[in-house]
Amino acid sequence: MPDARSDIFARIREALKVKAPRPHLKGEPVAGMTSTVAKPWLPDGGETTEASLTILAEQLARLKAVLIRVPDQSSAVKAIAELSVAKQWKKVAYHGHASTRPVAAGLGCETWEVDAGFDKQKLESCDAGLTTCEAIVAQLGAILVSSTGSGGRALSILPHAHVVLAEVTQVVPDLGSALALARARHGDRMPSMLSFITGPSRTGDIERILVLGAHGPKELYLVLVG
Amino acid sequence: MSDPRSIFLKDATVTSADGTQRAFIRKALGGYYVNRDLQKARYRDWERARDAAALAKWNAVNDLAVVLEQFTANFERNGGVVHWARDAAEARAIILGIAEKAKAKAIVKSKCMTSEEIHLNDALEKAGYGVVESDLGEFIQQLRGEAPYHFVFPCMHVKREAISELFTRHLGTPPTDSPEELTMIARRHLRQLYVDADIGITGANFLVAETGQISITENEGNARLTAALPRIHIALSGIEKVVASLDDLSVLLPMLATAGAGQPMTCYNTLYSGPRREDEPDGPEEFHLVLLDNARTRLLADPEQRDALHCIRCGACLNVCPIFKNIGGLAYGTTYQGPIGSVITPHLRGLKQWNHLSGASSLCGACTDACPVRIDLHHHLLHNRRNAAKESPTWFDRAFHHGFSFVIKRPWLFAAGGRIFRATLPLLRKLPLPYMGAWMKTRDLPEAPARSFREQWRHDHA
Numbered sequence: 001m002p003d004a005r006s007d008i009f010a011r012i013r014e015a016l017k018v019k020a021p022r023p024h025l026k027g028e029p030v031a032g033m034t035s036t037v038a039k040p041w042l043p044d045g046g047e048t049t050e051a052s053l054t055i056l057a058e059q060l061a062r063l064k065a066v067l068i069r070v071p072d073q074s075s076a077v078k079a080i081a082e083l084s085v086a087k088q089w090k091k092v093a094y095h096g097h098a099s100t101r102p103v104a105a106g107l108g109c110e111t112w113e114v115d116a117g118f119d120k121q122k123l124e125s126c127d128a129g130l131t132t133c134e135a136i137v138a139q140l141g142a143i144l145v146s147s148t149g150s151g152g153r154a155l156s157i158l159p160h161a162h163v164v165l166a167e168v169t170q171v172v173p174d175l176g177s178a179l180a181l182a183r184a185r186h187g188d189r190m191p192s193m194l195s196f197i198t199g200p201s202r203t204g205d206i207e208r209i210l211v212l213g214a215h216g217p218k219e220l221y222l223v224l225v226g
Numbered sequence: 227m228s229d230p231r232s233i234f235l236k237d238a239t240v241t242s243a244d245g246t247q248r249a250f251i252r253k254a255l256g257g258y259y260v261n262r263d264l265q266k267a268r269y270r271d272w273e274r275a276r277d278a279a280a281l282a283k284w285n286a287v288n289d290l291a292v293v294l295e296q297f298t299a300n301f302e303r304n305g306g307v308v309h310w311a312r313d314a315a316e317a318r319a320i321i322l323g324i325a326e327k328a329k330a331k332a333i334v335k336s337k338c339m340t341s342e343e344i345h346l347n348d349a350l351e352k353a354g355y356g357v358v359e360s361d362l363g364e365f366i367q368q369l370r371g372e373a374p375y376h377f378v379f380p381c382m383h384v385k386r387e388a389i390s391e392l393f394t395r396h397l398g399t400p401p402t403d404s405p406e407e408l409t410m411i412a413r414r415h416l417r418q419l420y421v422d423a424d425i426g427i428t429g430a431n432f433l434v435a436e437t438g439q440i441s442i443t444e445n446e447g448n449a450r451l452t453a454a455l456p457r458i459h460i461a462l463s464g465i466e467k468v469v470a471s472l473d474d475l476s477v478l479l480p481m482l483a484t485a486g487a488g489q490p491m492t493c494y495n496t497l498y499s500g501p502r503r504e505d506e507p508d509g510p511e512e513f514h515l516v517l518l519d520n521a522r523t524r525l526l527a528d529p530e531q532r533d534a535l536h537c538i539r540c541g542a543c544l545n546v547c548p549i550f551k552n553i554g555g556l557a558y559g560t561t562y563q564g565p566i567g568s569v570i571t572p573h574l575r576g577l578k579q580w581n582h583l584s585g586a587s588s589l590c591g592a593c594t595d596a597c598p599v600r601i602d603l604h605h606h607l608l609h610n611r612r613n614a615a616k617e618s619p620t621w622f623d624r625a626f627h628h629g630f631s632f633v634i635k636r637p638w639l640f641a642a643g644g645r646i647f648r649a650t651l652p653l654l655r656k657l658p659l660p661y662m663g664a665w666m667k668t669r670d671l672p673e674a675p676a677r678s679f680r681e682q683w684r685h686d687h688a
């Protein structure tokens with residue numbers, strides 16, 4: 001008996017011998033990359049940085065994520081320290097990075113860099129996880145984190161709150177730009193995980209009523225420097 | 227009375243008569259309509275965006291051998307292991323094999339309709355593994371011992387009181403009528419399970435050929451946890467989920483969220499390319515992908531309905547379907563409910579046993595209008611009806627068509643028949659008509675016109 005793989009490929013090739021008609025479209029197909037072609041049809045991500053930042057702020061507000069804009073790195077340290085006091089965080093895990101280390105040092109609570117590996121149980125008990133990100137998508141209010149650039153897979157999902165520290169220059173207009181950026185930056189060696197985070201974790205499974213903090217963080221803060 | 231058709235008729239009759247339940251479903255969907263319209267309005271041209279989404283899927287499905295080959299080569303290069311399953315039994319055997327080799331004890335799952343399709347939980351439980359569904363809706367359905375009601379909103383038919391009682395019974399928690407409190411109970415209960423599980427099983431929404439990544443869409447974060455904490459990650463996916471390039475997701479991900487749940491984008495859209503890299507702090511040691519055919523190639527071989535493989539399982543067609551809203555998701559008796567389920571189930575599980583679902587449609591076309599990837603859903607229901615009549619006509623089909631073609635070829639006979647019918651109609655109105663009871667219960671036969679259409683035409687145009 002031939003193996004399953006060759007069997008399935010044989011079935012596919014046989015099936016595709018007959019061509020299928022093109023779907024009924026509203027307009028004529030346009031040649032080119034999907035994101036470029038569809039750009040004028042998709043939700044706006046802003047043509048200028050200012051426009052993108054306005055859209056981003058609106059999107060994040062709708063998603064019930066908190067945007068904190070600060071002029072420089074030292075005010076970011078201060079803002080996150082204040083946040084941790086207001087929220088009474090006792091333990092904060094963070095991704096070790098030139099921008100996050102001063103923040104961790106400025107917190108008045110226990111902090112812990114997870115990059116060298118960590119105990120799952122201990123991470124679960126953390127009040128917040130602090131990470132950087134790869135990019136921020138204005139069009140959708142989505143934050144792109146990665147397993148290499150944001151302290152692995154669990155840091156941005158397991159602690160009860162997630163704080164993202166980013167620069168204004170990391171804001172891109174739309175999803176297509178963010179995907180292109182990831183492709184250009186990582187080429188054929190993609191991080192094992194790339195995740196677009198669009199607001200705090202949520203569910204509507206009970207009577208379709210929105211509840212925040214289903215399994216992931218209940219709170220999401222984006223601290224934007226610049 | 228245990229064939230799928232009889233069960234369907236019985237269940238659908240019961241559920242469609244339950245006015246309270248129907249009102250509950252309608253109310254639950256109310257918020258969805260509002261949010262969907264709000265998000266759709268942000269698109270500068272939703273219809274053209276549908277064109278782009280439809281073409282992305284059309285291109286991939288019609289070049290499936292090439293893109294699938296490219297995808298698996300890249301996936302393996304990234305360090306993942308690909309397994310091929312011709313049918314459900316092979317897929318179950320592969321996953322059981324991995325679990326056995328890993329000496330696994332606890333398995334945590336995130337939402338995966340393909341695993342419902344192959345009845346994976348049953349197989350794992352019979353083999354002695356503890357399996358827990360982590361998606362809140364699936365978790366509730368698992369405790370209820372019931373199949374999902376809707377493939378995106380699994381427990382949308384269950385009232386909070388019932389969920390509270392369920393949790394009290396199984397988890398020993400105090401009763402509450404707050405959805406928030408109920409969600410937190412499940413959250414606390416499941417968190418420990420992610421930490422303890424050896425294997426995490428997920429589905430996949432897209433397979434990206436260009437990069438060898440799999441894309442998983444979710445709101446709760448349970449799939450993220452399932453793929454982060456256990457030692458082994460197994461993803462199960464149909465072969466049709468592949469798209470050519472990463473760039474295609476720039477259209478598909480937002481449209482999936484908007485069409486399916488009225489969101490700009492689902493909370494977590496995650497791309498996995500392999501097991502943990504040596505320079506990463508965490509992640510699974512092994513990453514397996516089981517690619518399932520299970521009659522998908524049979525659907526592929528039908529060029530007329532091949533586009534049903536474009537489906538991104540957003541659930542929009544269910545949310546707008548008058549049949550779904552009236553009979554509910556469980557009455558279908560299928561893994562995939564609603565219009566898309568009625569279209570593909572006959573292909574996946576046999577036209578003869580499942581064609582009755584094609585009849586459960588008003589052919590209003592709401593599903594076709596709602597579909598973000600432009601699947602010609604309501605026409606496919608007609609195609610299935612036609613194919614069923616061709617493949618295995620009932621004696622009634624055969625007799626009727628013979629009689630019809632005999633009469634229609636003889637105009638004089640047709641006219642005579644009409645005359646007799648018009649003359650006897652007043653009589654028919656008084657008689658209980660055989661086989662027509664259900665139809666006639668809520669309808670009256672109209673008055674017969676004095677002359678036939680042909681007579682009127684001839685008269686008016688003389």
Ligand code: SF4
Pocket residue numbers: 536537538539540541542543544566593596597598599600601603
């Ligand atoms: S058929 Fe279309 S509308 Fe229905 S679930 Fe699939 S993609 Fe969504």
